[in-house]
Amino acid sequence: MPNERLRAVMTSGGWTHADLGRVTGVDPKSVERWVNLGRVPRRATALKAAEVLGEDVHALWPALRQSRAAQKVSPELVAVYDQRADLPVSLFVDLLASARERVDVLVYAAVFLHEAYPKLNDLLRERAAAGCTVRIAVGDADSVNVRQRGMEEEFGHGIETRCRLALMHFRPLTAVQGIEVRTHGTTLYNSLYRADDQVLVNAHMWGVNAYRAPVWHLRRHGSGGMFDTYADSFSAVWATAEPVEE
Known part of the structure; x- marks a missing residue:
C-alpha cells in the first residue's frame, strides 16, 4: 500500500526520490519503495528522513511506533x-x-x-x-x-x-x-x-x-x-x- 503521507510531504517540499536518498544515504529505489510500496526504513534512516522533511517520524511511518512498543517487552x-x-x-x-x-x-x-x-x-x-x-x-x-x-x-x-x-x-x-x-x-x-x-x-x-x-x-x-x-x-x-x- 502506498505511503500517501510521505508522498504528499515530499511533493510539497519539492523532494525527489534521488534527493531524499542522497541525504539519508540510501538508493533512490529504496525511497521509491517507501513511497509506492509502503516499505518502512530502518529506524535510524527514518529518523533522518523525518528530520530533513520536517515531519514527525511516526506520522510518516506509524509502524515504527508499534515496533518500538514491542521492543519494550522484557526479554525476561x-x-x-x-x-x-x-x-x-x-x-x-x-x-x-x-x-x-x-x-x-x-x-x-x-x-x-x-x-x-x-x-x-x-x-x-x-x-x-x-x-x-x-x-x-x-x-x-x-x-x-x-x-x-x-x-x-x-x-x-x-x-x-x-x-x-x-x-x-x-x-x-x-x-x-x-x-x-x-x-x-x-x-x-x-x-x-x-x-x-x-x-x-x-x-x-x-x-x-x-x-x-x-x-x-x-x-x-x-x-x-x-x-x-x-x-x-x-x-x-x-x-x-x-x-x-x-
Whole structure:
C-alpha cells in the first residue's frame, strides 16, 4: 500500500526520490519503495528522513511506533497468566524442583501449596540436601500490614489465621540444614516464588485476593533487569524479617 503521507510531504517540499536518498544515504529505489510500496526504513534512516522533511517520524511511518512498543517487552518475560487460580500447582512445584542453587519464597501465607501438594516440605528438604539455599519468608500474623491486607480483601482475620497456618506448615523445616524460615511484617506488593534464575511473581491488588490476581513468569536475562529487581526486593524484605526458632 502506498505511503500517501510521505508522498504528499515530499511533493510539497519539492523532494525527489534521488534527493531524499542522497541525504539519508540510501538508493533512490529504496525511497521509491517507501513511497509506492509502503516499505518502512530502518529506524535510524527514518529518523533522518523525518528530520530533513520536517515531519514527525511516526506520522510518516506509524509502524515504527508499534515496533518500538514491542521492543519494550522484557526479554525476561516467559509468560503472563490472568490469575493465579489459572495455574496448576504443578507449575509451582516443578519450578521449585528445578532449583539447583537457590529457592526463595516470599508470601503472606500461600497455604494453597501445602494444601494441594502435601509433600512440599519433602521437596524443599531434598533441594537443601542437594546443596540449595532455601529461604522462606511468611507473613507475621500480628503485624499491622497483614491485618490491613485482611481488611482490604474483606477477608477479616482469615489472613492472620492463614499466616499462622503457613508458619505451622513451614516450622518443621527450621531444623533442616540449608533452610531458613522467617516472618516479615512488610507491605507485600507481590508474592515471589524463585528457583535459581526463574521466578513466579503473583501480583497483589487492592481488594483482590491473591488467587484472582495476575502472575508473571520471569527468567533472568543478564543483569539489572526485572528479575534482579524482584530478587533485590526479596533481599530487602529478608533483611527485615525475624528468624523462626525450632
